[in-house]
Ligand SMILES: Nc1ncnc2c1ncn2[C@@H]1O[C@H](COP(=O)(O)OP(=O)(O)OP(=O)(O)O)[C@@H](O)[C@H]1O
């Protein structure tokens with residue numbers, strides 16, 4: 001049973017994580033911990049297992065051996081409440097291109113059982129935060145890559161999570177847009193969200 005953050009526990013604790021896909025070892029005894037307020041970068045070349053690690057931490061892929069705790073709780077014990085604790089920016093954009101910016105945020109909010117009032121409030125606040133207020137009614141398919149990445153970050157923050165996972169948040173973006181995304185991530189950390197970054 002999820003009973004809120006446990007005091008004096010790291011926000012993320014991965015201990016001796018291993019994962020095999022068939023005969024292929026994807027992770028081999030990875031351990032790390034992330035504390036409150038920390039911006040944690042997890043680096044490795046293509047195929048090193050960064051996405052697999054995020055998927056295990058967020059309950060999307062079953063781990064092999066080892067333990068994972070978010071705020072002292074094992075996500076496998078209460079996945080529904082556990083998943084409310086984090087926001088996830090995936091490596092590949094999975095927005096609905098036919099829907100508008102605001103509609104994409106609305107769907108995410110409904111999936112997290114947010115009230116319509118909270119969805120309206122957070123949509124307006126977060127679009128302002130990522131400097132996209134003027135795009136609210138634009139179809140997502142008309143946005144540039146950098147804007148889509150900012151929208152993914154806004155979407156991940158919709159339900160007010162305590163942990164933000166970003167899987168290669170600036171991949172495929174040009175240097176000026178990369179710097180803008182990094183500035184946004186630093187702002188999020190400064191404003192008090194625990195962030196975990198994967199290779200950018
Ligand atoms: N669902 C899967 N089935 C089989 N093998 C997989 C699966 N997912 C990942 N792998 C393998 O596990 C290893 C780690 O992959 P992963 O995607 O986690 O690496 P990554 O560090 O995120 O790479 P990249 O930088 O290319 O995104 C790779 O060898 C990959 O082929």
Ligand SMILES: [Mg+2]
Pocket residue numbers: 050051052091167
């Ligand atoms: Mg990856």
